[in-house]
Amino acid sequence: MFAWIYSFLAFVGGYALLCYLYEQLRTPWILLRESGDHAPSLRHRFGSWAAITGSSDGIGKAYAKELARQGINVVLIARNEQKLQAVAAEIAEECNVQTKIIVADFTQGVQIYKHIEEELKDLPLAILVNNVGMGMPGNLIKYSSEQVQQLLETNVLAVSHLSHYFLQHLRASKIKGALVNVSSGTELQPVPYAALYAASKAFTRSFTLALQWEAARHGILVQLLSPNFVVTKINNYSKRVMQGGLFIPTPEQYARSAVAQLRAAVDATPGYFWHHIQNAAMTAFPWRLRLTLAQLFFSKLTDKQHN
Template sequence: MFCTLSTFLVSIGFYALASYLYEQLRTPYKLIKIRYFSDNRPTLKERYGDWAAVTGASDGIGKEYAKELARQKINVVLIARSEEKLQAVAKEIAEIGTGTQTKIVIADFTKGSQVYEHIEKETADIPISILVNNVGSGTPSPILKWTQEATQNIIDTNVVAVSQLSRLFFQRMKASKIKGAIVNVSSGTEMQPLPYGAYYAASKAYTRSLTLALCHEAKPFGIHVQLLSPNFVVTKINSYSRQIMKGGLFIPSASTYAKSAVDQLRDGVDETPGYFWHHIQNAVGTAFTWRVRTLAAYKIFSKISDKPKKN
């Protein structure tokens, strides 16, 4: 009896370890295999095509991702609500010197369904083969301090936008037989509830579920779907914390992060934090249960903001 119980417990332990290792190593394994043991690593342009659309392209990861796409000779549709900032990004892309084209589309994702009609109309004649759903918002704050308007805005920006644009461009790529890519930018907060950042983390959990389901639906049509889930990056969305904005080994600049993330899109991985040291962070973090991670998040985010919180 004791021997049977011991065998059963060992089997459970082996299964749990094997599951953990699979989840942590599947993406690094694919990256190593493609980069070091493949004779033919296609360029981003060869793999997906030469036009991309990036939402939230006026700042942070979106801006740097667009610039990195341009360095790889991909033309870019820049989508955000500030025309002045987008013009500045377009100028920076022109100065890269790869001869890529840019188009600016002004879109405020808090304005309802008309924004998607506007985007569809403005991009109708462009064979977009890479969509980067990057737009997002969120600042640590207890739910009690959120207003009705701010709550609706974060849902419109973080949940509705990724849903509508994923649907729209999936349909367009399928109809045009474009074997392109849809990249949905989520967050490491997707893996557990986040006290004092509840709406943001919940929206990213939604993005995770949507994207991993879409990955299976799009694959038969040759469309690659990637869930990109960064941890902390030095961007404006994290400006509530001076400590984060200092950066460091585990907190890269937006340009460093974008270069790594675009390289991983080129390699065709489907689920990734996008950055080597974030892989390491996740491997350590997910060794603990989600309840432990939630408690840790509660302790951290109840103290992390060192600026007045704004909704």
């Protein structure tokens, strides 16, 4: 009797270990397989034009500049025209590519998407990076209804509308391009003191993983990019995060790694080696324990004025 129970538990444990290893090693295996000089360039694999939302600062800006270094023409989309012009000037000075800016405030509702589509209609757009996002650290009850709506407009509706537009564009143009939806490591479990932000990123994860299956039959890559902490202004509520470190890269370090993983056609990734390590450690625990750890960590990490 006991021998049967031990055999069953050993089988369950072995199966659980194999599932865990598959999830953790799948992306490194793709990177290893696709690495080296034989890998096609981004321009050859996808096309010559990319659009990046939220590209006036942080990861979006660094990602746009890294794409430009790879010979990709870039459309910069954000709400601050002066910052967009500055980024475009930096790219023009450093890289021999074309740039275009589109001013769009994603908190303003559905009317902005017609404007974006009109600005993009004559470009052979092959890569779209849905990077724009906003965070709200702290207890949900301290925020206004307008702030809640703005977060949902920026983090949920933007990725939904632009993914819908871009996949239609690729199919109509017969371009086998790439859609990159930027999520967050918070997608993996609920996060007290960042409840709405984490929930919006859980939406992005579910939405993107489903789109992968819909788009794959047309030769379109849909990538889920899920960074953990990066030194960007969305994290400026924490002095500790803004100091950076081994597990907290600069936007430039992160973008260099993330673009390399796009070139390798990885479909789901944290985008950065040490974020892979973090996720491998965290997902070894059940989600309820991760939630407890997240609230302890996040409440200590958040500076006192945001608690």
